[in-house]
Amino acid sequence: MTDTPRPDGSTPAAPESAPSPSGTGSDAGQEALLARLTAAMEGTLLERTGQRIVSLDASGGVMTMPVAGNTQPAGLLHGGATIALAESVASMAAILRARDVHGEGAQAVGTSVSALHHRSGRSGEVTATCRVIHAGRQLASYLVEVHDDQERLLSTVTVQTMLLPPRG
Secondary structure, three states: OOOOOOOOOOOOOOOOOOOOOOHHHHHHHHHHHHHHHHOOOOHHHHHOOEEEEEEEEEEEEEEEOOOOOOOOOOOOOOOOOOHHHHHHHHHHHHHHHHHHOOOOOOEEEEEEEEEEEEOOOOOOOOEEEEEEEEEEHHHOEEEEEOOOOOOOOOEEEEEEEEEOOOOO
């Protein structure tokens, strides 16, 4: 979830007015936030890989992705798709952290991703569960565990992000 241009040259609309979940205090506020973030996924890699937000706040979140359509030629879940899912949930949580720290319009960008794949996903859906391991003013780091439908650990991914104040 950065300002990376899409293939057609446009830039995804950032959820500029997304409230911080810690400040919403309501299910309606959380639902509105998730709707804005989901809309921002249109036309991106997240949409093409079938990623879906289940829950999200500045301390982490949960996203899912189907294995079908995200496989390598051998028919197994592609490691790069797994990493994309993990980086997506961590980056979205980091955007919320950036807005908690720097206010509306703040963004976050991934600076480092490290993945350890334990076993292969073969079918169904995978779930990435993210939790913050460091929440500073400039950097936030997250640990993401990716499990299959049988709750077997497929991958462990660490993601470090830089929190950017609003431009201009």
